[in-house]
Amino acid sequence: MPGWPAGPDNCAIAAVFDKPSIAQRFVPLFQGFDWPLVLVVAVLASAGLLAMYSSGYDHGSRFADHARNMLIAGSILFVVAQVPPQKLMVFAVPLYAAGVALLVAVALFGITKKGAQRWINLGIVIQPSEILKIAMPLMLAWWFQKREGQLRPLDFAAAGLLLAIPVGLIMKQPDLGTSLLVLAAGLSVIFFAGLSWKLVLPPVLLGAVGILLLVSLEPQLCAEGVRWSILHDYQQQRICTLLDPSRDPLGKGFHIIQGMIAIVSGGIFGKGFMAGTQTHLEFIPERTTDFIFAAFSEEFGLAGNLFLIVCFLLLVWRGLAIAVGATTLFGRLMAGAVSMIFFTYAFVNMGMVSGILPVVGVPLPFISYGGTAMVTLGLALGILMSVARVQHLDPKDARPAL
Numbered sequence: 001m002p003g004w005p006a007g008p009d010n011c012a013i014a015a016v017f018d019k020p021s022i023a024q025r026f027v028p029l030f031q032g033f034d035w036p037l038v039l040v041v042a043v044l045a046s047a048g049l050l051a052m053y054s055s056g057y058d059h060g061s062r063f064a065d066h067a068r069n070m071l072i073a074g075s076i077l078f079v080v081a082q083v084p085p086q087k088l089m090v091f092a093v094p095l096y097a098a099g100v101a102l103l104v105a106v107a108l109f110g111i112t113k114k115g116a117q118r119w120i121n122l123g124i125v126i127q128p129s130e131i132l133k134i135a136m137p138l139m140l141a142w143w144f145q146k147r148e149g150q151l152r153p154l155d156f157a158a159a160g161l162l163l164a165i166p167v168g169l170i171m172k173q174p175d176l177g178t179s180l181l182v183l184a185a186g187l188s189v190i191f192f193a194g195l196s197w198k199l200v201l202p203p204v205l206l207g208a209v210g211i212l213l214l215v216s217l218e219p220q221l222c223a224e225g226v227r228w229s230i231l232h233d234y235q236q237q238r239i240c241t242l243l244d245p246s247r248d249p250l251g252k253g254f255h256i257i258q259g260m261i262a263i264v265s266g267g268i269f270g271k272g273f274m275a276g277t278q279t280h281l282e283f284i285p286e287r288t289t290d291f292i293f294a295a296f297s298e299e300f301g302l303a304g305n306l307f308l309i310v311c312f313l314l315l316v317w318r319g320l321a322i323a324v325g326a327t328t329l330f331g332r333l334m335a336g337a338v339s340m341i342f343f344t345y346a347f348v349n350m351g352m353v354s355g356i357l358p359v360v361g362v363p364l365p366f367i368s369y370g371g372t373a374m375v376t377l378g379l380a381l382g383i384l385m386s387v388a389r390v391q392h393l394d395p396k397d398a399r400p401a402l
Helices: 008-018 022-030 035-055 062-081 085-109 129-146 153-171 176-192 197-216 233-243 254-265 292-324 329-354 371-393
Strands: 111-113 116-121
Touching: 035 062, 035 292, 035 371, 062 371, 085 116, 085 129, 085 153, 085 329, 085 371, 129 153, 129 176, 129 329, 129 371, 153 176, 176 329, 197 233, 254 292, 254 329, 292 329, 292 371, 329 371
Parallel strands: none
Antiparallel strands: 111 116
16 A cells, blocks of 8 residues: 555555455446336336236246246346447347247247247257347347448348348247237337338338228128138137137137236226236136236236336336437447337237237236246346446437437
8 A cells, every 4th residue: 555665464454455345346337227227127027026926826936936037137137238239239140140040940840839830959949039039139230230321222121131031930930929029129120220201101001901901891801711811720810809709708719808807807906916816716817927917907907007007118218218328320229129129018918918919929028927038038128228338338429318
């Protein structure tokens, strides 16, 4: 230490005093974290643990496993957040190429379960389509970053082709839910990269017209013996069941009907924690996974649902605010895509359980049980936090946040 006479004993004492404490070593790792984002995630995680304790208390070790999965996701978030966005770009092409190669391998010699060929054995059984939920927006963000300032219509067409390949392979498995999530993530990157509204509005209007025609012509389109060539039989059945669940109340329509009964029976303030009859008498199928929103609605009512929806909207808003302040195009596109991933997850799951969207295997972020989905959420949040850290640690290059 300064002012101390030299000597071995004094040098040893100085080394002890100068040695940083554990807190001094770890605090820099959290510098630049976006604490409003951390707060929203913590509230959603707490709601997830509360819902899982009630829904899964008699379902083996679901609550403990859910808590473990959250810890794993949190660890992934922390590790990925330490990597600057520009270094994450290095993984874009290899991850996308590996994901597409594995999807081709699944199509050729994948494992079939319940009529769907979605898995492959590489020593451990994995579902490659899950990789594309992150790899797809990562690849497209890399693509547009490399062409920043000189984008042409051909670049958007090439981006559409990069998106169409994995989406087509996933739909062929078939896996409508995952293909929609990958498609939404990719389209959000293309849109945020500067796609003109003139090209966005026509497909949206065509989709709206198609939905109106589908609803109005439901008796004819869903009549016995009518087959839709563009969809698999099970996908057609799901859409027809959505339009009229009473067609098969004890079969295909059972999930939707029981979910809606649970939501309605919750009323304004719910039946109370662990007091849901639809949940605990096992009328709600998949009450710890895809249909956990119905169990949550029954116990916490409309008030609980509004609280959950507001939390998800805050999460999306915070992610978009981080995207606006990003220092690079890559960071801006990735933050925007991740925000829209959370929106799509929540919207599709809540819409599915409420009976306004077809039943697809899409979990509710932080609330539903699922190991792979939680790992994907951890990666997505880690990327978002990485973009936020660059803004906070190097504010001179950042744009004004919302």
